[in-house]
Amino acid sequence: MAEQYQETADRSQDDEPALVHPQDQETAPGLQEAQDRLQDVELLGNSYKVRQMVGNLGNKRTRTWESIAAKTKNGFDLPGKKVLEFRHSRAERKHDEAKEAHQSLIDEHEGAKRDLMESDMSDRLKQRRLNRLEKKQQKQVKKSQAYLSKWENKRSIHKTRLEKHTATMQARRESVSNHYEQRRAEMTKKLLERKVMAEGRKTLRAQLRAEGASSRPWNNEVRSIVGEIPDHQRKRVGEIAIRAQLSNDASLRARFSAESALRSAEQAKISLEKNMADAMMHGSQAAAADKVARDIEQHALPSAQDRLVSLQKQYDSLDENDPSRIIVMADIRNAEAEIHDLTRKTHLERTKAENHRKQNLELLGQEHGLLHEIVSRQVQAEQQTAAHNQHRGQSDQLSAQQREEVQHVLNSDERK
Amino acid sequence: MPMLTKEFLKSLGINLVDEDYIHLSEHFESTLHDRVINEIVLELSPAQAHELAAMQQAPDSELQRWLQQNVSGLADIVSDEVDILLGEIAEGSQAIGS
Numbered sequence: 001m002a003e004q005y006q007e008t009a010d011r012s013q014d015d016e017p018a019l020v021h022p023q024d025q026e027t028a029p030g031l032q033e034a035q036d037r038l039q040d041v042e043l044l045g046n047s048y049k050v051r052q053m054v055g056n057l058g059n060k061r062t063r064t065w066e067s068i069a070a071k072t073k074n075g076f077d078l079p080g081k082k083v084l085e086f087r088h089s090r091a092e093r094k095h096d097e098a099k100e101a102h103q104s105l106i107d108e109h110e111g112a113k114r115d116l117m118e119s120d121m122s123d124r125l126k127q128r129r130l131n132r133l134e135k136k137q138q139k140q141v142k143k144s145q146a147y148l149s150k151w152e153n154k155r156s157i158h159k160t161r162l163e164k165h166t167a168t169m170q171a172r173r174e175s176v177s178n179h180y181e182q183r184r185a186e187m188t189k190k191l192l193e194r195k196v197m198a199e200g201r202k203t204l205r206a207q208l209r210a211e212g213a214s215s216r217p218w219n220n221e222v223r224s225i226v227g228e229i230p231d232h233q234r235k236r237v238g239e240i241a242i243r244a245q246l247s248n249d250a251s252l253r254a255r256f257s258a259e260s261a262l263r264s265a266e267q268a269k270i271s272l273e274k275n276m277a278d279a280m281m282h283g284s285q286a287a288a289a290d291k292v293a294r295d296i297e298q299h300a301l302p303s304a305q306d307r308l309v310s311l312q313k314q315y316d317s318l319d320e321n322d323p324s325r326i327i328v329m330a331d332i333r334n335a336e337a338e339i340h341d342l343t344r345k346t347h348l349e350r351t352k353a354e355n356h357r358k359q360n361l362e363l364l365g366q367e368h369g370l371l372h373e374i375v376s377r378q379v380q381a382e383q384q385t386a387a388h389n390q391h392r393g394q395s396d397q398l399s400a401q402q403r404e405e406v407q408h409v410l411n412s413d414e415r416k
Numbered sequence: 417m418p419m420l421t422k423e424f425l426k427s428l429g430i431n432l433v434d435e436d437y438i439h440l441s442e443h444f445e446s447t448l449h450d451r452v453i454n455e456i457v458l459e460l461s462p463a464q465a466h467e468l469a470a471m472q473q474a475p476d477s478e479l480q481r482w483l484q485q486n487v488s489g490l491a492d493i494v495s496d497e498v499d500i501l502l503g504e505i506a507e508g509s510q511a512i513g514s
Binding site: 184191195196198199221223226229233234235236238247248 | 445446449455456491496504505
């Protein structure tokens with residue numbers, strides 16, 4: 001299998017001139033061992049974009065989940081299937097028995113007729129007995145036929161139900177397989193599309209190079225220079241190039257994440273400032289409403305109440321027939337209405353102040369949340385940057401160790 | 417962690433025993449390294465090629481910096497070679513997995 005892949009890869013490599021150093025074709029055992037070890041370490045230690053892409057696929061997990069779901073549903077349907085199987089089997093057995101009994105009855109009738117025909121009776125008597133026998137047999141056959149039909153129907157019904165039930169369960173199992181095949185086909189298609197696009201870009205680069213070939217007369221010279229570099233060193237350059245790209249991608253991702261976190265923090269700051277402004281506004285509006293209510297309670301309301309008391313006194317002091325009483329009474333009603341209005345207004349202002357205070361408190365609560373978010377976003381941004389730098393540092397350190405190990409083996413081989 | 421995981425191969429219908437999987441994985445990475453350097457070489461001038469040849473003892477970080485500074489379109493080269501190689505695996509998945 002790996003050999004088949006080797007052929008595919010080698011075919012594609014033939015497109016470009018090979019850059020194989022003659023000395024490297026005969027690889028020393030120590031060198032090979034060191035390369036193998038390095039490769040194993042690389043296989044276990046490196047982190048690649050492709051791996052991250054592959055990790056996101058989760059195809060198998062989905063299939064496992066679908067398979068479990070289908071098996072669970074089929075498990076619930078299994079007792080029903082067993083019952084239907086039992087009913088169908090019973091109907092089948094009964095039908096077979098009825099059919100056998102029916103056939104036996106017909107045979108028995110034929111035998112009785114034959115016996116009758118072979119007897120020594122006169123023809124007339126024979127005919128008469130035969131008629132009676134047939135009449136009796138017809139009744140028996142009709143009854144037997146009805147019994148057979150009954151079980152035929154039952155067998156047919158149970159068979160249909162069982163087939164439907166089994167088909168449903170079967171469809172569930174097939175559905176899992178079909179989904180898997182579909183995902184596999186989609187995955188293959190996606191990879192092939194990406195390959196075609198990548199090949200297109202590669203060809204374009206080659207064309208651009210060819211167009212500028214007159215200004216790049218050195219290609220053969222470059223090939224010759226690089227061809228002098230040992231194979232393991234060239235592979236190392238290829239590997240480092242890949243790592244450089246991946247490291248660059250990781251840096252970009254970390255930067256984007258950090259920037260995103262900082263943007264969120266900035267947004268939270270803006271919200272916080274707006275909240276603070278709103279809270280201040282609600283605070284001042286609550287204070288203003290309280291002041292209005294207080295002014296009414298301390299000045300306008302007592303004054304109105306005093307006036308009412310005074311008017312009531314005046315009203316009481318007037319004679320019942322005095323026409324001024326009507327005017328005073330009207331003033332009393334006005335004073336009462338004014339007191340009522342002032343009380344209502346006080347209540348209104350107090351409610352207004354209470355509402356502003358509630359909104360103020362709510363905004364203060366939100367401010368707490370926003371402050372928490374700002375801090376956590378900033379910490380997140382710092383952590384992402386630090387984690388990335390640490391990872392990068394570790395990766396470089398590990399690679400350096402691996403290189404030292406290989407170099408050590410190479411040097412020892414050269415000394416030998 | 418290998419570039420090619422078993423999960424990825426299974427998603428393409430390629431089921432391999434451990435030994436075959438390790439060979440394929442190693443071959444994948446080795447081929448990728450070769451192809452990337454072959455493509456990089458095409459972007460170099462003789463002077464740059466000499467510089468590269470002289471950097472065999474240089475630490476990885478220095479070599480990495482040099483590549484990033486001297487190879488135009490390094491990101492595209494790596495990305496395209498990865499895509500092409502994965503596409504080839506997808507293309508040959510029937511043959512590899514059988």
